[in-house]
Amino acid sequence: MFEPPPPPRAPAHRGAAATDGSAGSSSGVPGAGELLQLLRDGQPRTRAELARITGLARSTVSLRVDALLASGLLAPSGEAASTGGRPPTRFALNPQARLVVGADLGATHGHVALADLTGRPLREVAEHVDISAGPIAVLDWVVATIRRLLDEADRNAEDLIGIGIGLPGPVEHSSGRPMRPPIMPGWDGYDVPGHVRRHWDVPVLVDNDVNIMALGEHVTAHAALDHLLFVKVATGIGAGIISGRRLLRGAVGAAGDLGHVAAPHAPDVLCRCGNTGCLEAVASGQAIIKHLTTAGVPATTNSDVVALVRGGNITAAHAVRQAGRTIGEVVATCVSLLNPELVVIGGSIAQAGESLIAGVREVVYGRSLPLATAHLQIVPATTGAQAGVIGAATMVIQHALAADRVDEALTRSDRGGGPHAAVKAP
Template identity: 85%
Template sequence: MSAIPTRETGLGPGELLQLLRDGQPRTRAELARITGMARSTVSLRVDALLASGLLAPSGEAASTGGRPPARFAFNPQARVVVGADIGATHANVALTDLRGRVLSEAAERLDVTDGPVPVLDRVIATIGRLLGAAGRGVRDLAGIGIGLPGPVEHSSGRPRRPPIMPGWDGFDVPGHVRRHWDVPVLVDNDVNIMALGEHVTAHADLDHVLFVKVATGIGAGIISGRQLLRGAVGAAGDLGHVAAPNAAGVRCACGNTGCLEAVASGRAIIRQLSAAGVPVATNSDVVALVNGGNIEAAHAVRQAGRTIGEVLAMCVSMLNPELVVIGGSLAGAGESLIAGVREVVYGRSLPLATGHLQIVPATTGFQAGVIGAATMVVQDVLAAERVERGLLSSG
């Protein structure tokens, strides 16, 4: 490839690719009509994208005389992406295409307190197995996305004082992974990637979505204008450590007192039920008791929902989302949790903000994290400027 056309002569090839990512096959003539560029300029861009594999032939258009013109479409199979969702006691790893569609996946039991090197090496080995089983190598790997169960400085991919991750503070997660797989590695906290996964899978038509994870901890992911909001240093959505009503003096795992997480998380519910003599040890136990009709468990979960609703009511008034999605392991308790949230949010938030607001359980389940982590990578590597840099470097 001798030359890659630039924006000086219209849309660059990376921008042209954005038009084609909807999957609709188009001819060169159709692209010239849509973009207003000369047919020869469009052909240069199409040829560059075909050579990269990001476009592929997709049949022929109807002929108006002579040879039928060829159609081209985005090729999501051109590369694969890894999405990894690391939790306190597990890691889910998936191989996806460039649309974020899961091709294969694996789950590993692990303990995040073992430290970054042992945990990440387990994930790295799992990536190798998935790639090998799919017949793909590092040249096919577009990038790796990782979600971690704690605060992450997204710009560097380093955890920052994560409460349940001893030894991880400041660790160079991308650097360690790139020593094994020399590809882009992006890292974010687990709630952000779950928000991305739920949005692109189930609510891609909505612009403003607030995703709330209720599990061992509590956190939120904010989608605004169809973009994930991370804030100045990646701390946006740290809902679990907002001061909760009637929680003064209750100590939180973060070292502070009065946090929402200290009184309404899975850990807090387990503590309350255990003190009342209800045999429960895990979030799964809580969900099973609620779904089995246990009155004490149902009451505790509903009260947790109300407390979460007190904080969410402020968020709804400030952010004005179209949808609030409740996910995480305790979302399996169904209406007991959701009803408590709705009761307070609809009663406390401004009518203008709640007039069309829906509060619903998550639908993507355990795949939300891996799909979101992969989506994070896809959004980065298929950005127009990144595509054009890749074409230039290979030209």
């Protein structure tokens, strides 16, 4: 069951509460946007409960609630027990108020989902898409698929508050442009947000596909944890890093690029990035396929590898286990540097079962310091193929429903922008 990420803690009351409905930023009194953060956990609350949690005056809370109700972001959600008189109404985030799009693009696949404001996919399409076809062909497919999903859901484009896209290569998150991606010819520096915004004037956020998978796995299955490392093993190898509940991207979006770390004790194998001995060159799905083919075991896709392991092929199981050991040597270093609470292994090769993860565990637990591994768990991903689209949608939701953006959008709505002006700030 998908759960939204926990909201920030309620701000402590500082000074006299505002009662005039202003945002109150100068006095430290939270505005409607901060009130919404409390209600993003899905737990309905009454005005009195919100006043007690925030320390605000009941009149201030009522003004904030009324503004959010008018925008549609908040909706009544049952009644609390009466203590005499009319039972008070509870309120909660209205997940259906707006829509977001999450798109996960891999080397050979495209997955697009229309999601609600909790990130839950409502409708989705997954097809074979070749990233090497170039940005125009691939992004035109994304645009056409979004139109198709909106039509199928019978929803208007005005309901859309943002689009999140994951790409299989380094991305400068601030601009949404791929940065010298090794498997994406023609994509370097391409204005991905600009291409999509020709069709919808909404925020378009772009990130590396492993980052959005890490975000999707975190909010879906491990929202209570502060520190998580997600490792994707598929056509390539990469990692997404959650530290202090925040996604770490690095200076230019290259954080977590495990696939092009030199693998210890690896043979001098040429990698598609131009270097030799990269982890991806010796332990990715493509490397395993090459090994099996050399050994006389027919395999041409990652799905073939998974089927062979599940079917009991000893050569395939041994190759995947050894790939896990090799990956574990690099992950052990990550564990020492980052000290995560959890390492999640995902990607298509991880679907082979315990062979890959057993190899990773074998080396990480043997090589890392006991202090770092005393409570460390290494587990398979639980979100499967939806991790990327959920993560991409969540990335947009976190951006669009941030407290300051909600307050700005509500102000624009009051000035005549209409209810759909809310949470549409770029």
